[in-house]
Amino acid sequence: MSSTAGGPRRRRPARRTLPLGEVYGLLEPGPVVLLGTARSGVPNLMAMSWHTMLEFEPPLVGCVVSERNHSHAALKATRQAVINVPTVELAGAVVGCGNCSGREVRKFETFGLKPVPAAEVDVPLVGECFASLECRVVDTSRVRRYGLFVLEVVAAWADPGRKNPRTLHHRGWGEFMVAGRTLRLPSHMR
Ligand SMILES: Cc1cc2nc3c(=O)[nH]c(=O)nc-3n(C[C@H](O)[C@H](O)[C@H](O)COP(=O)(O)O)c2cc1C
Numbered sequence: 001m002s003s004t005a006g007g008p009r010r011r012r013p014a015r016r017t018l019p020l021g022e023v024y025g026l027l028e029p030g031p032v033v034l035l036g037t038a039r040s041g042v043p044n045l046m047a048m049s050w051h052t053m054l055e056f057e058p059p060l061v062g063c064v065v066s067e068r069n070h071s072h073a074a075l076k077a078t079r080q081a082v083i084n085v086p087t088v089e090l091a092g093a094v095v096g097c098g099n100c101s102g103r104e105v106r107k108f109e110t111f112g113l114k115p116v117p118a119a120e121v122d123v124p125l126v127g128e129c130f131a132s133l134e135c136r137v138v139d140t141s142r143v144r145r146y147g148l149f150v151l152e153v154v155a156a157w158a159d160p161g162r163k164n165p166r167t168l169h170h171r172g173w174g175e176f177m178v179a180g181r182t183l184r185l186p187s188h189m190r
Pocket of ligand 1: 044047065094100
């Protein structure tokens with residue numbers, strides 16, 4: 001702040017109109033995940049950042065999956081999926097899975113990821129991810145309008161050795177934030 005004879009002059013915050021197409025990067029959701037599906041025994045993965053928790057228990061997760069994606073048809077047909085949570089070490093594989101389609105590419109092989117059998121669904125987990133959530137599709141009522149599938153988590157796996165996982169968060173247009181410090185503060189949310 002600078003001072004003049006007329007008193008302190010406040011510097012206006014440097015604001016600009018934000019194109020509406022960039023809003024989602026402000027309200028960025030949780031970590032970018034690898035959504036696994038499988039059709040006729042062929043597993044596939046896509047990067048997904050548009051997801052949100054809807055219920056604590058049983059855990060329900062809303063996932064927006066565009067109908068342009070191969071994964072959309074697989075979710076509709078099989079009603080099964082695995083949400084895998086990667087950390088920054090897997091960033092290359094994550095963007096790789098988000099920039100090609102399972103119609104042409106076998107992504108586990110192409111990106112050197114290890115398929116691990118799941119307990120409750122016929123979709124493999126990604127062995128390198130620190131957490132994996134086996135899911136069933138329980139609501140498709142908003143799929144036509146928004147591509148929004150509601151998934152129920154029926155089994156969950158996490159590596160207990162990873163206390164501070166450095167997850168990736170998409171800010172739009174190829175920009176990612178990496179989760180860092182953990183703070184402990186009072187909160188009424190669980
Ligand atoms: C960081 C990142 C986040 C993405 N998030 C989503 C998403 O939330 N929903 C979606 O439909 N596509 C999303 N995509 C695009 C899909 O991952 C991409 O279209 C992918 O090629 C689909 O693969 P598939 O055709 O094998 O299903 C994202 C891509 C990237 C790189």
